[in-house]
Amino acid sequence: MFKIIVFIKQVPDTSSKAGVNPDGTIDRARAKRMLNPFDRYALQKAIEIKRAYGAEVTCVTMGPPPAVEVLVEAFEHGADYGVLLTDKRIAASDTLATAYALHKVIHHLGEFDIILTGLQTTDGDTAQVGPQIAERLNIAQITYCEALSISGKKLSARRVVEGGHQELEVSMPVLITVANSATPLDYKRFADVAAVKEFLRQPQERERRIKTVSLDIIGADGTRTGLVGSPTVVGKTWKLGEIGGSCTLFQGESPEREVEELIGKLRADGKGVEELVNV
Amino acid sequence: MSNPNNVVVVAEQLQGDLQQITQELLGAARGLAEKLNTGVSCFLIGHNIMPLAEKLIHYGADEVIVVDDPQLKEYTTLTYRRAVIAILEHLKTPPPIVLMGATTIGRDLAPRIAAHLEVGLTADCTELDIGDYEHKGKADPSKTGTFNNILYAIRPSFGESLKARILGPWKNPQMATTRIGVMQALPVDTTRKGTVHKVPVTFQTDDFRVTVVKTVRDVSATVNLTGAKVIVSGGFGLGSADGFAVVRDLASVFKDSVVGASRRAVDSGWIPYAHQVGQTGKTVRPDIYIALGISGAIQHRVGMAHSKVIIAANKDADAPIFKFAHYGIVGDLYHIAPLLKKELAKMAREQGIKAGA
Structure with missing residues (x-):
C-alpha cells in the first residue's frame, strides 16, 4: 500500500466580496474561506491512486485553526488522515519559509511514496512551494503532471510543456504537482459525508484522524519561518484602478442595428479594429 | 572574464x-x-x-x-x-x-x-x-x-x-x-x-532519477492564448459544445485570433482546457477580447480584464461582464455573432478599397 501525502491549503474565496478591504487587501479573518481550487485536482489524483493501487492518503495543511475545515472536506472525498500545522510563528511566511515548515511536517510523519500538490494556490499564485519542498527533501519532482500510472515502485507521468508534453519515468519517492488539465473533476464521486460526520462526533476517532501540530512538535526552527525566516518581503502594494468601468451598451433595438452601431462606435473611437480583420 | x-x-x-x-x-x-x-x-x-x-x-x-x-x-x-x-x-x-x-x-x-x-x-x-x-x-x-x-x-x-x-x-x-x-x-x-x-x-x-521517455511537440494542439492579437471566447451562455462553431466562425474573420473559453464551458466538456481564460486558466491581454455568452464572474475577469478592447454579447443586461467590458450588446449571441462577422468583413473590405484607391 502506498503512502500518499497531499498538501492542501485554505484560501480566501475571491468570488465573495466579504473581507475585501477598501485598499484591495484581504482581511482573512472576515473573508469567506474555501479549499484552494487547484488542490482538488491533487486530492482527486490521490483518491484515484488509492482506488486503483491501494494507498493511505494523508492531507496536510498549514494555517490558522479554521484551516481544519479543508481537512474535513478532504475526508469527505476519501482522505484517511489529516494534519494541521498551526503556529503563530508561521504567519506571513513566504514560499521558502512555507516550504521549510512543510518539509519538517514530512520528516515528522516519516516514510512516504508520493507527495501530491495542486499546481499553485489562488491567493499566492506562485507554484513555488511544491518544488521547494522537493528540494528540501532532496527528492525528484514532476510538475504540471496531467496523467500518471504506477508499476511497482516506478511511476510514469505525462508532464505539460509549452506546445506539447513530456513522458517521464521516475522511481518513488516523488513530489508531483497536478496540472488542472488533468482528469476533469468528479472528486465528489467517492464522498461519504455521513460517515465523516459520524467519526467527527467521536472525540477518540477524531483525534486519531486529525493531528494538530506546532513548530515545536515537528522539530522546526521558528527563526526559519514567518517574517523572520522569509528572504522576501512585500515592500508596497497598490490597488489596481477599477478596470474598464464605462461600458458603452447597445440594446433595445434590432440586433442588426445594434451591431452596426457598435462597429461605427469602434471606428469612431479609433480602436484600430480595422487592422486586425482579414481583408 | x-x-x-x-x-x-x-x-x-x-x-x-x-x-x-x-x-x-x-x-x-x-x-x-x-x-x-x-x-x-x-x-x-x-x-x-x-x-x-x-x-x-x-x-x-x-x-x-x-x-x-x-x-x-x-x-x-x-x-x-x-x-x-x-x-x-x-x-x-x-x-x-x-x-x-x-x-x-x-x-x-x-x-x-x-x-x-x-x-x-x-x-x-x-x-x-x-x-x-x-x-x-x-x-x-x-x-x-x-x-x-x-x-x-x-x-x-x-x-x-x-x-x-x-x-x-x-x-x-x-x-x-x-x-x-x-x-x-x-x-x-x-x-x-x-x-x-x-x-x-x-x-x-x-x-x-527522472528519465524522459519522449517529448511530444504538438504545435497544432497548442492554443496560443497569450500571443494572439484577438481572442473570441465562449461561455456557458452558448448552451452546448456545438455553440463553439459560432465562436470559431467569428474568430475566423480576424488575422491573428484564437478561441478562448470560460471555466464553466471547459468544465462542461464543451472545449479542451487549453482554451480556458481566467484564474485557473490563462491570463491574457489581447488587443481585442470578444466574450460571447460569458457572465464575467471574477474568476474569468482576472484573466482578461487587461485586454485593450473588450466587447461582450450577453442576453442578460445585468451580467457582471457589462460592468467592465468597453462595449456591450444585450441580446442573443447566436444572432449577434454572425452579424458581427458580416459587418467586420464589410468594414475591412471598405477599408481595403480606400487603401487601394
Whole structure:
C-alpha cells in the first residue's frame, strides 16, 4: 500500500466580496474561506491512486485553526488522515519559509511514496512551494503532471510543456504537482459525508484522524519561518484602478442595428479594429 | 572574464528551439543592467546548442555562459538544476539578480535553485525595476537597514486586484520569474558583440532519477492564448459544445485570433482546457477580447480584464461582464455573432478599397 501525502491549503474565496478591504487587501479573518481550487485536482489524483493501487492518503495543511475545515472536506472525498500545522510563528511566511515548515511536517510523519500538490494556490499564485519542498527533501519532482500510472515502485507521468508534453519515468519517492488539465473533476464521486460526520462526533476517532501540530512538535526552527525566516518581503502594494468601468451598451433595438452601431462606435473611437480583420 | 555584477538571465530552449520568453527576459535584463551600470550574462544549458549563443547576444546578452552536455539534450529538473548550480559555483560571487521565465520549465526549475541557495524568488512578475528600500521591520533586527539599487519584483496579487512590490535585499541572487508576453524584447541587433564561454558540469547519480521517455511537440494542439492579437471566447451562455462553431466562425474573420473559453464551458466538456481564460486558466491581454455568452464572474475577469478592447454579447443586461467590458450588446449571441462577422468583413473590405484607391 502506498503512502500518499497531499498538501492542501485554505484560501480566501475571491468570488465573495466579504473581507475585501477598501485598499484591495484581504482581511482573512472576515473573508469567506474555501479549499484552494487547484488542490482538488491533487486530492482527486490521490483518491484515484488509492482506488486503483491501494494507498493511505494523508492531507496536510498549514494555517490558522479554521484551516481544519479543508481537512474535513478532504475526508469527505476519501482522505484517511489529516494534519494541521498551526503556529503563530508561521504567519506571513513566504514560499521558502512555507516550504521549510512543510518539509519538517514530512520528516515528522516519516516514510512516504508520493507527495501530491495542486499546481499553485489562488491567493499566492506562485507554484513555488511544491518544488521547494522537493528540494528540501532532496527528492525528484514532476510538475504540471496531467496523467500518471504506477508499476511497482516506478511511476510514469505525462508532464505539460509549452506546445506539447513530456513522458517521464521516475522511481518513488516523488513530489508531483497536478496540472488542472488533468482528469476533469468528479472528486465528489467517492464522498461519504455521513460517515465523516459520524467519526467527527467521536472525540477518540477524531483525534486519531486529525493531528494538530506546532513548530515545536515537528522539530522546526521558528527563526526559519514567518517574517523572520522569509528572504522576501512585500515592500508596497497598490490597488489596481477599477478596470474598464464605462461600458458603452447597445440594446433595445434590432440586433442588426445594434451591431452596426457598435462597429461605427469602434471606428469612431479609433480602436484600430480595422487592422486586425482579414481583408 | 565575466563581470560578477552582471544581471543574469537563464535562457530557455526546448529541443534546440530558443523559447520566446528568453528574448523577453533579455530585454528586461538590459533595462535593469543599464540602471545598475552593468552588463547582462545569459546561461545557456542543453546539448549541441552553441549556435544559439550568438542569437542570445543579438537579443541583448553581453556574455553567454554555456553548459553543453549530452545528458542535457532533454530538459529534466534535476540535470538542469545541476547545470545552473555549476555555473553559479563557477562564478564564485553570486550575481545580484537572476531572471527566469514563468513557464512550465522556469516554474519547475527556479524554485529548486532558490531553495538550494536559500534566497528569495518572486513568481510571475509583470514589471521589474531597480530602487532603494528601507526595512523598518523590528521582528528581526539583523534585517533592519537601508538597501540601495535592489531589485523591485512587481506582480499582481489577490486575483489581480492588487499590485505588490516584492523585495529580497538581504541575500544575492535576488530571483524572479516573469510572465510570458509581458516583458518587452529588444529589436534583434545582429551587429552586437559579446563573449561566449563554456563551463563544465559534473552530474551525480541522483540527478538522473527522472528519465524522459519522449517529448511530444504538438504545435497544432497548442492554443496560443497569450500571443494572439484577438481572442473570441465562449461561455456557458452558448448552451452546448456545438455553440463553439459560432465562436470559431467569428474568430475566423480576424488575422491573428484564437478561441478562448470560460471555466464553466471547459468544465462542461464543451472545449479542451487549453482554451480556458481566467484564474485557473490563462491570463491574457489581447488587443481585442470578444466574450460571447460569458457572465464575467471574477474568476474569468482576472484573466482578461487587461485586454485593450473588450466587447461582450450577453442576453442578460445585468451580467457582471457589462460592468467592465468597453462595449456591450444585450441580446442573443447566436444572432449577434454572425452579424458581427458580416459587418467586420464589410468594414475591412471598405477599408481595403480606400487603401487601394
